[in-house]
Amino acid sequence: MLITKEKVLKKLKEVIDPELHLNIVDLGFIYGIEFPKKDKVKVKMTMTSPACPLAPYFEEEVPAVVKKIKGVKSAEVKFTFKPPWTRDKISELAKEELRMRGVPI
Numbered sequence: 001m002l003i004t005k006e007k008v009l010k011k012l013k014e015v016i017d018p019e020l021h022l023n024i025v026d027l028g029f030i031y032g033i034e035f036p037k038k039d040k041v042k043v044k045m046t047m048t049s050p051a052c053p054l055a056p057y058f059e060e061e062v063p064a065v066v067k068k069i070k071g072v073k074s075a076e077v078k079f080t081f082k083p084p085w086t087r088d089k090i091s092e093l094a095k096e097e098l099r100m101r102g103v104p105i
Contacts, residue, residue, distance in 0.1 A: 009030065009033070029046055030044075031046055039071055039072060039073040046079065
């Protein structure tokens with residue numbers, strides 16, 4: 001079974017940021033998806049800041065969710081802060097949700 005970027009992104013929408021209560025894809029945290037081997041997925045992501053205390057949560061949750069995709073034997077997450085995350089990376093749908101909650105976007 002072929003593992004695609006689309007399948008990985010769809011699965012990553014199951015990972016919810018515990019502080020913002022939105023998925024990491026719509027928040028714009030995913031910077032890249034690579035397939036070093038046909039059964040391995042490497043997710044390059046960021047967080048709102050390098051000091052974000054949620055790194056251990058994402059280090060565990062992201063690979064666990066990706067490994068649920070048929071054909072994936074191993075998955076890893078790598079953090080980057082280049083370019084730095086900004087609010088313009090948030091999807092319009094997520095921006096709408098945040099505005100409805102009273103969060104200024």
